[in-house]
Amino acid sequence: MYYCNACDEPVLIRHVGGAARCPACDHVDPTIGASGSGRARDVGAQIEFGRWLRKNLSPVVDTTSRSPSEVADTVAAWARDRTAV
Numbered sequence: 001m002y003y004c005n006a007c008d009e010p011v012l013i014r015h016v017g018g019a020a021r022c023p024a025c026d027h028v029d030p031t032i033g034a035s036g037s038g039r040a041r042d043v044g045a046q047i048e049f050g051r052w053l054r055k056n057l058s059p060v061v062d063t064t065s066r067s068p069s070e071v072a073d074t075v076a077a078w079a080r081d082r083t084a085v
């Protein structure tokens with residue numbers, strides 16, 4: 001397992017489109033598991049959408065430090081608020 005060295009909190013690096021990328025900050029680590037030159041360019045639009053989504057999505061529910069039960073409660077409360085008349 002590899003962790004992002006750009007984030008303050010420990011975030012597991014994921015492999016997306018042949019690049020090792022941090023899902024929290026989009027940092028790409030070229031030293032981890034990169035395979036094939038230019039493959040990372042194939043996901044440019046997807047990465048850009050991810051950045052836009054994180055910037056514009058509200059509310060953001062932190063799933064990295066909270067238990068699944070706490071996350072479910074938060075999402076359920078949000079859904080109740082949204083559907084309340």
Ligand SMILES: [Zn+2]
Pocket residue numbers: 004005006007011022023024025026027
């Ligand atoms: Zn990061």
